[in-house]
Amino acid sequence: MRREQTDMNVPRPLSLVAELTYRCPLHCVYCSNPLAMGSPSDELTTDEWSETFQQAAGSGTIHLHLTGGEPLARHDLVDLVAAARGAGLYINMITSGVGLSEEKLSQLVKAGLDHIQLSLQDVEESEANRFAGTRAHAHKLNVAEFIRNSGIAFTVNVVVHRQNLDRLEAMIVLAESLGPQRIEIAHVQYYGWALQNRDHLLPTRKQVTDSITMLKNAEQRLRGRVHLQYVLPDYYAAYPKTCVGGWGRQLALINPKGQVLPCHAAAIIPGMHFDSIRQKPFAWIWENSEAMNRFRGIDWMKEPCRSCERKELDFGGCRCQAFQLSGDATMADPVCHKSPQHDALVHLTDQTPDHSSAMVYRIQSVD
Amino acid sequence: MTQQGSGIPRLAPGCRMQQIDQNEFALLIPEGMLRLKGTGRDIVALVDGHRSISQIVDMLTAGYGRDAEEKIRTDVVTFLNQLKDRSVLIFHDEARTD
Numbered sequence: 001m002r003r004e005q006t007d008m009n010v011p012r013p014l015s016l017v018a019e020l021t022y023r024c025p026l027h028c029v030y031c032s033n034p035l036a037m038g039s040p041s042d043e044l045t046t047d048e049w050s051e052t053f054q055q056a057a058g059s060g061t062i063h064l065h066l067t068g069g070e071p072l073a074r075h076d077l078v079d080l081v082a083a084a085r086g087a088g089l090y091i092n093m094i095t096s097g098v099g100l101s102e103e104k105l106s107q108l109v110k111a112g113l114d115h116i117q118l119s120l121q122d123v124e125e126s127e128a129n130r131f132a133g134t135r136a137h138a139h140k141l142n143v144a145e146f147i148r149n150s151g152i153a154f155t156v157n158v159v160v161h162r163q164n165l166d167r168l169e170a171m172i173v174l175a176e177s178l179g180p181q182r183i184e185i186a187h188v189q190y191y192g193w194a195l196q197n198r199d200h201l202l203p204t205r206k207q208v209t210d211s212i213t214m215l216k217n218a219e220q221r222l223r224g225r226v227h228l229q230y231v232l233p234d235y236y237a238a239y240p241k242t243c244v245g246g247w248g249r250q251l252a253l254i255n256p257k258g259q260v261l262p263c264h265a266a267a268i269i270p271g272m273h274f275d276s277i278r279q280k281p282f283a284w285i286w287e288n289s290e291a292m293n294r295f296r297g298i299d300w301m302k303e304p305c306r307s308c309e310r311k312e313l314d315f316g317g318c319r320c321q322a323f324q325l326s327g328d329a330t331m332a333d334p335v336c337h338k339s340p341q342h343d344a345l346v347h348l349t350d351q352t353p354d355h356s357s358a359m360v361y362r363i364q365s366v367d
Numbered sequence: 368m369t370q371q372g373s374g375i376p377r378l379a380p381g382c383r384m385q386q387i388d389q390n391e392f393a394l395l396i397p398e399g400m401l402r403l404k405g406t407g408r409d410i411v412a413l414v415d416g417h418r419s420i421s422q423i424v425d426m427l428t429a430g431y432g433r434d435a436e437e438k439i440r441t442d443v444v445t446f447l448n449q450l451k452d453r454s455v456l457i458f459h460d461e462a463r464t465d
Binding site: 060063090115117153154155223226 | 379381387395397400451454
C-alpha cells in the first residue's frame with residue numbers, strides 16, 4: 001500500500017479503531033462509550049466505511065479494530081470485513097459474541113477476519129450477567145467453543161474491577177478452558193460509564209497487590225501454551241500510561257457517525273471540535289485537524305511535564321484523565337507522582353468503598 | 368530454562384508477515400506488530416511450516432565456521448522460542464507430516 005502522506009513529521013496512524021455502531025445488546029456498567037451516543041440513524045453506511053478503510057490504509061494504517069457497541073449489530077459486517085481486507089488491513093473484532101452464529105463466523109473468517117477478542121465479565125454467571133446488565137454469560141461460553149473450533153486467532157479478554165478481582169484465579173482458569181491463544185486481563189479504565197460507577201469498581205490497593213503475585217504465577221504456568229497479557233490499573237502506578245501511544249501519534253478512532261478522534265474519550269475535553277470523514281479526507285484530518293494537533297507532540301506541555309525527562313516516553317499521560325481529575329487538560333496526568341493532583345488520587349484509592357448509590361447501566365438514549 | 372531446539376515452526380493463526388514500507392517488514396500479530404529487520408527478518412522468512420528448526424539453522428549458518436554455527440544456533444533457537452512464548456509460533460513434532 002502506497003503512502004500518500006505529505007508531512008513526514010507526522011507519524012503514521014498505525015491503528016484505527018472503528019466504532020461501527022453504538023447499538024449493543026449489553027449494558028455494561030464500565031462501557032467506554034460516551035454517555036451521549038446519538039442516534040443510530042446517523043451511522044456511516046457500508047460504502048462510507050469501505051472508503052474510510054481505503055483512505056486509512058493509504059495513510060499507513062496497519063491494524064483495524066472493529067468495535068462498537070457491538071460490531072455484530074451491523075448487518076453489513078461481513079461486507080465491512082471484506083472491504084477492510086481488500087484495503088490490506090489486519091482486522092481484529094472486539095465482541096461480546098451476542099449475535100454470532102457458527103455460520104456468521106465462517107463468513108467473517110472467509111471475508112478476512114484475522115482475530116477475535118471475546119470479553120468475559122466474571123466466572124460466576126449471575127455476577128457476569130449483573131455487570132453486563134443482561135444474560136449473556138452462558139451464550140459467550142457457547143460462542144467460545146465454535147470460535148476455538150474455527151481455528152481463527154482468539155483472545156479472551158477478562159474485565160476486572162473491585163467486585164470480581166478476588167476471583168481472578170478462577171476467571172483465568174475459565175478463560176484457559178475456552179482454548180484461546182491469548183488471555184488479556186483488562187482493568188476497567190475510568191472513562192464514560194465506568195467513571196460514573198467508579199465508587200463501585202475501583203479496586204483496593206490490597207486487591208491490586210495480591211493480583212500481581214497471582215498473575216505472575218499464572219503467567220509462569222501458562223508459558224508456551226497461552227500468552228497472558230495484563231496491565232495494572234493506572235490509578236496505582238507511579239508514572240502515567242503512554243495513553244494511545246501519545247495523542248495523534250499512532251491511533252485514530254472513528255465513531256459511528258464518522259467523526260475522527262484521537263481516543264475513546266477525547267469528546268469530554270471542552271472546546272474540542274472533531275472533523276468528520278463525511279466532510280474531509282482521512283489523511284487531512286489525521287495530519288491537519290485541530291483535534292489531532294491539539295496535544296500532539298510536546299509543545300502544549302507546561303510544568304511538570306515540560307522539563308520532565310520522560311516527556312517523550314509517556315507524553316504527559318492521558319489528556320482526558322488530566323481533565324477529569326484536575327479540570328485542566330494541559331496538566332500532567334494525576335497518575336504521575338509529579339502531578340499536584342497526585343495526592344488527591346492516592347486519597348481516592350485509599351477510600352472505603354461507597355455502596356450507597358446503585359450502579360448506572362449503559363443505555364443508548366434515543367433522540 | 369530449557370529450550371526446545373527441535374520441531375517444525377509455523378506461524379500461529381492471526382500472525383502474518385506484511386511489507387509495511389519500502390524496506391521494512393512486520394510480523395502482524397493480534398496485539399500489534401513486531402518490526403523485523405536483519406537477522407530477525409531472515410529467520411522468520413524461513414519459517415514456512417515445513418522446515419524444521421535444524422534445517423533453518425543449517426540454511427542460516429551455511430558458509431560460517433563451526434564456532435559461529437554454535438552461536439547462531441543458540442540465537443536462532445532463543446529467538447524462535449521467544450516467539451513461541453508470545454503465541455506467535457507453533458512448533459510441530461518433526462514426525463508429523465501435516
